[in-house]
Amino acid sequence: MTMNEHPVARRLWQAVAALLALVSLLACMATPARAETAAEKYERLREELEAQNQQLASIEKDLKSAKNTRSALQQQQNILKEQINTLVAAINEANLAIQEKQAEVDQQQAQIDERWDEFQMQMQAMQVMHDGGAVAMLSSAQSLYELLTFSDTLQQISEKQNQVLADMQAQKAELEARKAELEEQRANLESAQAELQAKQDQLSGNIQQLDSTISKAEADKQAQQDVVDATQAAYDQAEKEYEEWIRQNSSTGSGHISDSGWMWPLPGQGRITTYYGGNNGFQSGHGAIDVAAPKGTPIVAALSGVASTQSMHWTYGNMVLIDSGDGVVTIYAHMDSQAVSNGQAVVQGQTIGYVGNTGRSSGYHLHFEVRINNVKQNPLNYVSYS
Numbered sequence: 001m002t003m004n005e006h007p008v009a010r011r012l013w014q015a016v017a018a019l020l021a022l023v024s025l026l027a028c029m030a031t032p033a034r035a036e037t038a039a040e041k042y043e044r045l046r047e048e049l050e051a052q053n054q055q056l057a058s059i060e061k062d063l064k065s066a067k068n069t070r071s072a073l074q075q076q077q078n079i080l081k082e083q084i085n086t087l088v089a090a091i092n093e094a095n096l097a098i099q100e101k102q103a104e105v106d107q108q109q110a111q112i113d114e115r116w117d118e119f120q121m122q123m124q125a126m127q128v129m130h131d132g133g134a135v136a137m138l139s140s141a142q143s144l145y146e147l148l149t150f151s152d153t154l155q156q157i158s159e160k161q162n163q164v165l166a167d168m169q170a171q172k173a174e175l176e177a178r179k180a181e182l183e184e185q186r187a188n189l190e191s192a193q194a195e196l197q198a199k200q201d202q203l204s205g206n207i208q209q210l211d212s213t214i215s216k217a218e219a220d221k222q223a224q225q226d227v228v229d230a231t232q233a234a235y236d237q238a239e240k241e242y243e244e245w246i247r248q249n250s251s252t253g254s255g256h257i258s259d260s261g262w263m264w265p266l267p268g269q270g271r272i273t274t275y276y277g278g279n280n281g282f283q284s285g286h287g288a289i290d291v292a293a294p295k296g297t298p299i300v301a302a303l304s305g306v307a308s309t310q311s312m313h314w315t316y317g318n319m320v321l322i323d324s325g326d327g328v329v330t331i332y333a334h335m336d337s338q339a340v341s342n343g344q345a346v347v348q349g350q351t352i353g354y355v356g357n358t359g360r361s362s363g364y365h366l367h368f369e370v371r372i373n374n375v376k377q378n379p380l381n382y383v384s385y386s
Contacts, residue, residue: 045234059217063218066217073206076203080199084193087189102179105176108175245310247374264383265330266293266297273292288331290367290368297355299320299352299355299366301348302322302383304324304348305322307352308320312359316331317357318358331370332367333366335366336357336364339354
């Protein structure tokens, strides 16, 4: 039996393995997390600020849309109110016309009733003449013509009365028909008013909902603005810390270089796309020059000095800062990769990196910056392409 096969030995080895695993875990737990660099903090806060501003812009867009919709609904409601007021006025006019027409109908009916009473009295009188007074009427005739036409006269009187009554009934029927038309018009107006009122009520409900939405959006906007302000403050602080990083890695002094002069940082490449103080598409007042070059073109140190590096800075991308002493600093940014390390001494003309498109960049180029006592200068006052 081997030692590994022995139960006691196997348990011993298991215990040792468990102990080693525990020691390894404790070692990992004890290892402090790597501190966030100024560039990493700057980039993180920039991304957070951009995201927060986008969210704020989205809220503001929704708020503006809600307000525009509310304004449109309010205009529609105002138009409906005017239409309803017009209909109410028309309904009132229709009611007045119906009342006037009803008065005419009532007056016509009174005339008919009065004429009917007269007609009945005449008919009764004529009946009396037929029944017993005809002889007296005939004996009172003054001429043969009156005697012969007496019966016709009574017939004509009866027919005339009937015609008058018929005409009056026709006038009354015409008045009632006109009244019915007016009542139908009023009913149509009232129906239209009811429909418009329903639409107005619906619009009022929609406006109330939008008011609630707008109130919430305004509250969300204020809350988001607070977040943006806080992130902006942290971002501004990170920018100060980054500038402080540059200051800490930069010397101060007379600002003069005692050696033979400066070297163009991109041998063989001289197409300047943005001059000092110009607009590079991201900002105006550019504090450097941008020189276009193919990806991977070697970048050399314009002066000798000590290198400081940052990787993936949100603006500069991969960058190298060279402090040449006496307050003179050169910065090389947007590199595809760096060829020197932090704290390394470099000599003029040494390759320190390669042209890239990292950071806030829209094409392959070198951002070349000169600072004298941490104040940006026009690089073309010191270097020229030859």
